């Protein structure tokens with residue numbers, strides 16, 4: 753069996769048989785993959801303490817026939833997998849990791865997403881902001897090629913309008929005459945700022961209500977993209993993207 757070392761964040765785990773766990777990992781060099789942590793369900797198992805959602809680990813893995821097997825693990829940082837973490841913060845971290853899981857392909861390494869994932873987890877713990885998860889989700893959508901086009905109404909093409917509505921199925925705003933779902937004021941402005949890489953101003957928004965509305969909007973965008981069956985179309989998009997960034 754071939755062994756390899758990698759660094760990874762634990763997205764989630766499932767029990768396997770009596771004593772093992774399947775671990776969904778986002779690794780730095782091999783992308784997203786599932787591996788087995790043997791003996792990870794024993795209360796005294798060292799590995800069960802380490803293999804927790806959100807924690808970042810240095811791993812030694814063996815290539816298995818179906819699933820790779822975690823042979824050694826050491827902690828890089830616990831992120832949210834430690835005592836005293838606010839359950840709401842932990843919930844945001846899980847939502848963030850599940851969005852990464854839903855929007856990325858298996859075994860498709862992307863160091864930019866890896867870095868964004870980790871920075872996001874660190875900021876959720878160190879400097880939480882009501883707009884943080886929304887901003888992270890918009891950046892992730894952009895990286896994966898699913899950023900909404902906010903420059904014109906998706907139906908009539910009118911530009912520079914004050915858009916108050918949005919069509920989620922086409923990820924485009926709607927001007928006042930073109931229908932769509934009403935969007936709380938300010939949400940599209942925050943989205944625009946993130947897409948134009950002015951994130952620090954967005955994170956300085958401390959209004960919890962705007963934060964919730966922005967997060968709800970970004971979460972909905974992610975769900976629409978994932979639900980659209982991105983996996984087939986995204987193979988092509990992400991191959992093209994990798995080609996661009998390597999060339």
Ligand SMILES: [Zn+2]
Pocket residue numbers: 905906907908909910926927928929930
């Ligand atoms: Zn219009």
